[in-house]
Amino acid sequence: MFLQAIALFQVKILIPILEVIQLLIIALSSFEIGEPLYPAHANVPADSSYDFIIVGGGSAGCVLANRLTEVANWTVLLIEAGDDPPSIANSPGYSLITSTLLPNWGYFGVNDDFSSQAQKFKSIRHTRGKMLGGSSSLNSMFYVRGNRADYDNWAENGNEGWDWNTVIQYFKKSERLDDNHIMSSESADLHGNKGYLGVTRPLWKSFDEGLFDAFKEQGHEVLLDTNGQQQLGYSIPAYTIAGQKRQSTAYSFLAPIKNRPNLHLIKNSLVRKIIFDKNNKATGVEVRTPTGFLNISVTKEVILSAGAINSPQLLMLSGVGPKQHLEDMNISLVVDSPNVGGNMQDHILVPVLLTGMESISSAISNIDPLLNMDKVPVPLILGFVALNKSQSYPDYQVTATVSPTASFLPVLMCSQMLMLSDDICIALSEAGLGQETVFSLITLLHPESRGNISLKSSNPEDPPIIYSGYFTNENDLDNFARYLENFNTVINSTHFKKLKSQVVDLKVKQCRQWPFGSHEYWACYALNLASTQYHTVGTCAMGDKHIGVVDSRLRVHGVTGLRVVDASVMPTITSGNTYAPVVMIAEKAADMIKIDHGHLENCL
Numbered sequence: 001m002f003l004q005a006i007a008l009f010q011v012k013i014l015i016p017i018l019e020v021i022q023l024l025i026i027a028l029s030s031f032e033i034g035e036p037l038y039p040a041h042a043n044v045p046a047d048s049s050y051d052f053i054i055v056g057g058g059s060a061g062c063v064l065a066n067r068l069t070e071v072a073n074w075t076v077l078l079i080e081a082g083d084d085p086p087s088i089a090n091s092p093g094y095s096l097i098t099s100t101l102l103p104n105w106g107y108f109g110v111n112d113d114f115s116s117q118a119q120k121f122k123s124i125r126h127t128r129g130k131m132l133g134g135s136s137s138l139n140s141m142f143y144v145r146g147n148r149a150d151y152d153n154w155a156e157n158g159n160e161g162w163d164w165n166t167v168i169q170y171f172k173k174s175e176r177l178d179d180n181h182i183m184s185s186e187s188a189d190l191h192g193n194k195g196y197l198g199v200t201r202p203l204w205k206s207f208d209e210g211l212f213d214a215f216k217e218q219g220h221e222v223l224l225d226t227n228g229q230q231q232l233g234y235s236i237p238a239y240t241i242a243g244q245k246r247q248s249t250a251y252s253f254l255a256p257i258k259n260r261p262n263l264h265l266i267k268n269s270l271v272r273k274i275i276f277d278k279n280n281k282a283t284g285v286e287v288r289t290p291t292g293f294l295n296i297s298v299t300k301e302v303i304l305s306a307g308a309i310n311s312p313q314l315l316m317l318s319g320v321g322p323k324q325h326l327e328d329m330n331i332s333l334v335v336d337s338p339n340v341g342g343n344m345q346d347h348i349l350v351p352v353l354l355t356g357m358e359s360i361s362s363a364i365s366n367i368d369p370l371l372n373m374d375k376v377p378v379p380l381i382l383g384f385v386a387l388n389k390s391q392s393y394p395d396y397q398v399t400a401t402v403s404p405t406a407s408f409l410p411v412l413m414c415s416q417m418l419m420l421s422d423d424i425c426i427a428l429s430e431a432g433l434g435q436e437t438v439f440s441l442i443t444l445l446h447p448e449s450r451g452n453i454s455l456k457s458s459n460p461e462d463p464p465i466i467y468s469g470y471f472t473n474e475n476d477l478d479n480f481a482r483y484l485e486n487f488n489t490v491i492n493s494t495h496f497k498k499l500k501s502q503v504v505d506l507k508v509k510q511c512r513q514w515p516f517g518s519h520e521y522w523a524c525y526a527l528n529l530a531s532t533q534y535h536t537v538g539t540c541a542m543g544d545k546h547i548g549v550v551d552s553r554l555r556v557h558g559v560t561g562l563r564v565v566d567a568s569v570m571p572t573i574t575s576g577n578t579y580a581p582v583v584m585i586a587e588k589a590a591d592m593i594k595i596d597h598g599h600l601e602n603c604l
C-alpha cells in the first residue's frame, strides 16, 4: 500500500512538477550568452537567387550546408523552420532528461484503435526536432551504423553505389572517433578520426558486469565495438558526444563554418512549397520568414532535407505526389508520383522490466546521474540479437540499464519518452521501489508493416496526417512476441537466478485475458505498449519510379533540379539507430551533387 502510494506520487505529482521545471530550464537556456555558436540569420531580399537552396537545417541539412560551401564559388541558402537550439541541448545529460520538451514539431500519429492502446493518447508521438540540427539536437545520441547487409540490400535492389563497401567510406569520412581501445583493435580500419562528427564511448566508473555475464552465458558475444566487424552481441555503445558536448550536426558541421561567406542561413522560416517552371524544373521556393513571404530563386538545385515527415509533405504541397490525393486536396499536379509519403517504416519498441538485487542501500546511487551530466548519465548497454545463431543479421535490439533501488529514471522514461499510460508507469515505479531493476527497451528491427504520410489540407501550416501502420503485417506481432520471449530467458542465467530475478507484470489491462508470459500475452503486450524509437524513414524512398520517389542519386523522379537528402530516402530501415546513417547519406549526397556539377576535387 505504502509503495503504491509512492509510485502514484511519482507518476501523478512528481512528473508534472518536473515538467514545469524542465520547461523553465529550457526557456532560460534559450537566452544567448557570449559569442553566437551558429551562423546569424541572413538578410535575404525578395529577388535573391542562390546556386543551391537546402530546405531544413536538420541532421542532413547542416552536413550538406558545410560540404557544398566547400566549393567557394557556389552560393548556398539554408532554410530552417526553427531557431538555434537552446544551449541546454548541447549538454548530453541535461538534454537527455529534457529531450521530449526541446523545440519540436509536436506531431502525433492517428489513433488506429488497434495498436499502442496502452499509450497515454492511444497514438504515437512522432517527435522531430524543430531547430538547427533538427532531430540530432534532441536525439539520444547512440552512434550506430547498422548492419553491412542493410546497405548491400539497398544496392541489390537497384540502388547503385549504396553497397556497404561504398557507404563505409562516408561513415569514416564523417566520423571523428576518440577511442584508443577501438582504434587499436581489429575494427580500427572501419573508423575515421578526422571527420566533423565527434564520437566517444563513455567508460563509467561503476558498471554492473553481471549483465554482460548473463548475456555471455546465453551464448551472446560481448563486443568492444558496436560498429565493428560483427554486429551481433552486446557492448557498451558509442555516442555522438565529444568534449562533453552533444554532436548535433548544428554543433559539429555548422558551427565550425559559421563565417563562410558563401553560406546564408535563414531561421524561423517555413518553406511552403517548391516552385517549378513549365518544364518541371525546380526554380525556387516560397518561404514564410519572420518578416513576411518570399520567393527565392535557385540556379542549380533545391535540396529537400526536411526529414521523413516533412519532406513528403512538402513534395505533395508542391504538386509532386499521388494524383488522386493531390486532386482531393485541390493541389495542381506537377507529376503523379504515387509513392510519395508511402513505405513509412519505424522501429517499434517496448520496455521490459526485470527485478534485480534487493538492496535498499543501492538507492544512494541515485545521485550518480547528477554527477555525470557531461555524458549519458547512466551506464547503458546495447545488444543486437538474432534468434537463428547462424545469422549475422540482427532481429531485435536491446537497450538496457541497471537502475538502483527507487530510481526515478525508468519512471521518467515510461511517462515522458515512451508516453505509456499512468497505470503502466505506476506498476513500473512500484516494482523498482524496494529493489534494483533492469530496465530494457526491446526494438523490432525489421518491421514488415508500413505506414504513410498524407496531407490534411493544402495549407502548409497544417501538420500532415501520420499513420504509423504498426503491426498491419501480422508477422510483426508474432515475431515481436518471439523476440520478447527470447530476451526474457536471460533470467535463467546464473547471474539472474542468484538475484531471484523475475519479469515484472506491468498489469496491462488490454492483455488480462492472456496468462502472463504466454506467447499470446507477449503479442498483446507488444501490440498495446508499442512506442517508437523515433526512427521514421522511407517516405521518399530510393528506387525506380515504380517503387521509389528518388533515384539512386537522390533526384526526384519526374522533375529536374530537385533532390531529397534525409532519412526519408532509405528504402528499408537499417538495423539500429538512424542518425549515423543519415549523416552518411548526406556526406555521400554532397559528393554526388559536386560530381554532377563538375566538381571532382576532394570527392571520395
Ligand SMILES: Cc1cc2nc3c(=O)[nH]c(=O)nc-3n(C[C@H](O)[C@H](O)[C@H](O)COP(=O)(O)OP(=O)(O)OC[C@H]3O[C@@H](n4cnc5c(N)ncnc54)[C@H](O)[C@@H]3O)c2cc1C
Pocket: 055, 056, 057, 058, 059, 060, 061, 079, 080, 081, 082, 099, 127, 128, 129, 130, 131, 132, 133, 134, 135, 136, 138, 139, 140, 141, 142, 143, 144, 269, 270, 271, 272, 305, 306, 307, 308, 310, 311, 314, 533, 534, 535, 536, 565, 566, 567, 568, 577, 578, 579, 580, 582
Ligand atoms: C527523440 C529522438 C531520439 C532519437 N535517438 C536516436 C539515437 O540515439 N541515435 C540515432 O542514431 N538516432 C536517433 N534518433 C533518430 C535520428 O535522430 C533521426 O533519424 C535523424 O536525426 C533524422 O535526420 P533528418 O535529417 O532526416 O531529419 P531532421 O534531423 O529531423 O531534420 C529536418 C529539419 O528540417 C526542418 N524542417 C522541416 N520542415 C521544414 C520546412 N517546411 N521548412 C524549413 N525547415 C523545415 C526541421 O525543423 C528540421 O530541422 C532519434 C530521434 C528522435 C526524435
